Amino acid sequence: MITSHSHSTGPKPETAGPVTxxxxxxxxxxxxxxxxxxxxxxxxxxxxxxxxxxxxxxxxxxxxxxxxxxTDRKGRIIVPHVVGLTAEGQRILLHHRHYGTGGLNQVRKQIARGVRGGHAAAIAQRYADSLAAERQEGRINGSSAGAIRRRREAAVVSVLVVRSRFIFADYFSAGEHSTLPKEETVRARCVVGATAELVEEPTA
Incomplete structure (x- = not known):
């Protein structure tokens, strides 16, 4: 009987070369x-x-x-900001350029810092004076975005500096009043053409 022996001819494992x-x-x-x-x-x-x-x-x-x-906001946020009120009590969001020439975020930070520092009345006065000056200029005609904004703001009779608490779930819902704050405290008030006063009263 003849017995044959086979030898493996598979590839040999490669060895790692030296570290270069x-x-x-x-x-x-x-x-x-x-x-x-x-x-x-x-x-x-x-x-x-x-x-x-x-x-x-x-x-x-x-x-x-x-x-x-x-920051863990826990589904809510507190925002110091400025709103205008018409004679009928309608809330109008006022353009940030009434306060300064910087961008929206820059003005927002300045307003928040001013409210914390007790300068809410000065902020309200600045907005009210800007609205009064704009009305004297009378630039409300036209179809540009600026003219449309000025016509809307022309109905504002008083300016409020407020500290509002918004609930995210409510704000982003489809309700009729979903964008209104859950709670709000008025820090200053100024009738357009008059002198601002500091206040501390809840409105919602």
Whole structure:
């Protein structure tokens, strides 16, 4: 009897070559990239009070601790802002340029800072004076967006600086009054053409 023996002819496993300088540079690059991504976690080190303070001082993109992205709003938000009232009590949102020439976000921050600093009356006065000056100019004719806005604002008889609490679920619902605040406190009032006064009264 003749017995044959077969030998495996499959590919042999490859052995890793020596580490090159290119490999080391790649490893260093990946390590640096991971460090950049994880660097924002340093703002979470310390006592809760220190962490909250650091969140306001530093934006930590891409793992942002900035309040705009990280604050737990619990389904609601409190906004200091300015509204106009007509003689019939209709609320008119006034253009931010009545307060300043900056963008909307810049003016919004200035108003919020002013309300916190006790300057709500000055804010109301500034808006009311701007409305009065606009009416003297009489630029309400035309079909431009500015002319349409000025015609709408021409009906405003008084300006309120308010601090409103909005509920997200209500605001984004389809209800008739869904965009009205859940609660609101008037901080200052100014009749157009008159002098502003500080107040502190709930309206809703």
């Amino acid at each position: 300088a290119r490999d080391l540079w790649a490893l260093a690059g990946y390590t640096a990239f991971a460090g950049v991504l994880l660097a924002p976690l340093r703002h979470y080190v310390g006592k809760p009070k220190q962490v909250r303070r650091a969140k306001f001082k530093h934006d930590s993109f891409p793992l942002s601790t900035y309040p705009m992205f990280s």
